[in-house]
Amino acid sequence: MGQSAKHGSVPHCGLVAAWLVVSALTCAGGWAQEKAAPAPESPDYVGAETCKTCHEDMPSKGFYKTFEESRHYVTTLDTKKGPEYHGCEACHGPGKAHVEGGGDKTKIFTFKNASARDVSNRCLKCHQYGEEHANFSRSVHVQNNISCVDCHSPHHPKETQFLMREGQPRLCYGCHIEIKQQFSRTFHHRVNEGLVRCTDCHNPHGGFLTRQLRASATQDIVCFKCHADKAGPFVFEHEAVKIEGCVSCHIPHGSSNPRMLKRSQVNLLCLECHSFTVDASVPTVPTFHNQSQKYQACTLCHPAIHGSNTNQFFFKP
Numbered sequence: 001m002g003q004s005a006k007h008g009s010v011p012h013c014g015l016v017a018a019w020l021v022v023s024a025l026t027c028a029g030g031w032a033q034e035k036a037a038p039a040p041e042s043p044d045y046v047g048a049e050t051c052k053t054c055h056e057d058m059p060s061k062g063f064y065k066t067f068e069e070s071r072h073y074v075t076t077l078d079t080k081k082g083p084e085y086h087g088c089e090a091c092h093g094p095g096k097a098h099v100e101g102g103g104d105k106t107k108i109f110t111f112k113n114a115s116a117r118d119v120s121n122r123c124l125k126c127h128q129y130g131e132e133h134a135n136f137s138r139s140v141h142v143q144n145n146i147s148c149v150d151c152h153s154p155h156h157p158k159e160t161q162f163l164m165r166e167g168q169p170r171l172c173y174g175c176h177i178e179i180k181q182q183f184s185r186t187f188h189h190r191v192n193e194g195l196v197r198c199t200d201c202h203n204p205h206g207g208f209l210t211r212q213l214r215a216s217a218t219q220d221i222v223c224f225k226c227h228a229d230k231a232g233p234f235v236f237e238h239e240a241v242k243i244e245g246c247v248s249c250h251i252p253h254g255s256s257n258p259r260m261l262k263r264s265q266v267n268l269l270c271l272e273c274h275s276f277t278v279d280a281s282v283p284t285v286p287t288f289h290n291q292s293q294k295y296q297a298c299t300l301c302h303p304a305i306h307g308s309n310t311n312q313f314f315f316k317p
Contacts, residue, residue: 067154
């Protein structure tokens with residue numbers, strides 16, 4: 001009897017164990033299915049494929065294809081963010097009302113007639129992070145009512161990397177026409193030749209320095225990024241470089257004078273600071289220097305004009 005009871009308990013325990021396993025798998029499967037289920041999308045968003053049905057070749061040929069080949073298309077592959085960050089609706093807003101209205105433009109955000117601030121706020125929703133765009137709200141471009149789409153074209157770019165409307169420097173010359181002639185002078189930075197770009201020295205999205213200038217890695221003036229031999233530090237520094245920077249003697253875009261100097265004669269440039277005035281804060285030219293003949297070129301004797309480690313008068317070591 002005891003043996004029979006013992007054998008009879010085995011199937012009972014087996015059934016219980018099997019039931020527990022099935023229940024556990026069912027619960028685990030349901031939990032996994034519930035966890036893997038995508039979050040319900042907002043009903044106001046229709047997706048980029050819906051936009052394609054009308055805008056594949058409208059308002060211009062290959063309109064949607066250009067978008068597919070642009071850097072913005074990768075937003076459609078982002079599974080971590082919601083539909084408000086995907087494709088066309090990331091920039092133009094939810095499109096359900098626009099579709100149901102038969103393409104009513106008032107039911108969606110259009111960039112054509114929007115204010116510069118509204119346009120920029122749209123772009124900064126994604127592009128506000130990082131050093132490049134963080135200071136756009138204080139930039140000179142914003143103060144002059146220039147928006148992102150005045151320089152960038154998401155649908156008709158002439159330059160693919162940054163979706164620019166035109167390549168540099170032609171794009172910048174569209175507004176900064178007074179600078180264009182400086183790069184045509186005899187001595188100039190090779191911007192027109194394509195060796196230097198405007199954005200190498202300036203950050204068009206704003207910054208803390210005047211004229212939206214960039215800084216070197218050591219937070220020095222941007223000129224030292226290329227002209228590192230002039231950076232120092234020096235034991236004896238030229239005060240003009242230390243206080244006013246390179247532009248105290250040079251015209252950075254271009255000049256008719258060698259080395260892009262402000263004056264054609266070196267001594268006239270030096271005398272703008274080293275002159276016989278009562279309130280001058282710098283040493284004046286010694287009286288034995290005949291400025292009319294022998295000592296016109298100050299740098300013949302003072303060649304280390306950017307700074308020296310050996311002589312306070314910048315004589316050659």
